[in-house]
Amino acid sequence: MLSFILKRIGLAAVITVLAVSSLFLIVHMIPGDPVSTMLGPRATPEMRAALEARMGLDQPLVVQIGLFFANMLRGDLGMDVFSNRPVSEIVLGQVPYTLVLILVSITWSAVLGIALGCYSAIHRNSLGDRLTGILSVSVIAVPAFVVSLYSLLIFAVKLQWFPAIGAGDAGNWGDQLHHLVLPSLAIGLSWVGYIARLVRASMLEVMGEGHIRTARAFGLPERQIVFGYALRLAILPTVTVIGVGMGFLLSAAVFTEIVFSRPGLGKLVIDSITTRNYPVVMGSVLFSTLIFVASTTLADIVNAILDPRIRAGK
């Protein structure tokens, strides 16, 4: 088990290096020049050269990437072009908001989705199963930004049950949760449908396998067969999908954070792209990458805990 985890973390490190390198290249290909943005049109060539040298922009690209990694390992992501604060500080200030948002979203949608999926599989072809199926496909089809806008309109503006903007007062848990409801509804809703469909399909597959027949032939209680024997297996593909799904949630969070004016990585990225604030763009996309790599790695480790065959590398 330990060797599996170490291997998987090593792989994650390689993926991170590759992802960050390509990220670096992509940012460099974006039209626009950070130096002109920072200094404005009236900058003298001497001032430009001095700033380029300070930011390392006069070095060859390979050296720039190398420097970036070296600085990254020291926790130094450069300076914000405008406020002159360290980028790491700015980004780290925003990460918790996004992280909480996507974790809450995926948690409630996974719990509900798995429950609905199990229900559908057990009561296959019943009215409840058909209804769940129709609802699932419907919510999958609705994009997160549509849910964001309509939930904002209905629950915040019309009914005024939930606040429309912001993330709540710092330190006030109740208020922060209250502010989380609508954004996490917007992000998680389609995942309920998706996970419900997925769990239903894999449950039906597992329930048809020989070992379930064995469990029945030994008279095990149906509850134990479904939750102890079948779900243990049927959950495996869902865990992987949730791990990868964190990436999609991150991009859905961008919309949602803008619609609800929530602080977070998504809002930070958009704001800094529009102002050509490259160090901040790099920093926030870097953290999104880290969250994505960490979540897929975690999903693999959870799968290995659940399935001894993966642990053994079979």
Added chain:
Amino acid sequence: MAVLDIRGLSVGYSTPRGELRALRDVSMMVPEGKIVGIVGESGCGKSTLISAIIRLMAPNARVGAGEVRFQGRDLLAETEAQMRALRGTQISMVFQDPMQTHNPVLTVGRQMMDIQYRERLSRAEKRQRAERMLALVGIPDPEARLNQYPFEFSGGMRQRIAIAMALMAKPALLIADEPTTALDATLEVEIIKRLRELQDEIGCGVLFISHHLGVIAELCDEVVVMYAGEVVETGSVRDVFHAPAHPYTRALLECDPGHIKVKTRVLPTIPGNIPDLVNLPGGCIFADRCERRHAACAARPAMALAGDGQRAACHLITERETA
């Protein structure tokens, strides 16, 4: 007294083409402490028969008529809860494919302890019992093996574990559904030997399904020959195998590679196919493929006594007597 006594059982499956009559008027019994073999080619209704006995039938299956008497109780009349109480305690099963029998993500020990959930034993006692059973079926180092997962065992070992699980509760009836078909020949002999020893010790009745005549001959006391959903011949293994009364049994024995004395490149087969069970032909079910078909076969033959305890559903038997 018979542990299992099936009388006139008919089971059908509803299909888009109409009702598929998988079992028709099947009667057979398993005497206490005896091993009864069911033999027949694919599609003869062996699997439908076992699923009807333990009442784990496909959703589209329907019992048309008949009784499945287990120790005198009609299982077809029991509630689902009563059936569940019997499964794994009084009636146990060993399935065909040992690679599919166990849950792949739970340890063998956990699965062997789970099936003892009705017993009032401590965890340690249940574990000990599982360990003893594993030792009994010849798994070396059972204590450590309990902590392993099914994928860490070979097919032969998994089937032995399946047998250990099935016999742990000392059932009155063990149903073995082609338990050796998925194994290679040397393992087959080994499993048969174990099964025989354990059955001797526990004294349970065994219903052993196989299409391997050699295995039936080796293991069973009595044999039931099925063809296309009907029982065509029953009797002691010795009588049926040495003096088959039904033309189908005879043909089946002639096709068994173990019986062929002359060197040949082509194995013998029974010409023709199993009749369509949705649109059944009238009369004798085997008539179409029978070498000795004659006018009387247009009517369905009843089971007739062909010898001491040997019965077969063929007109030739009654005709021989009257002639």
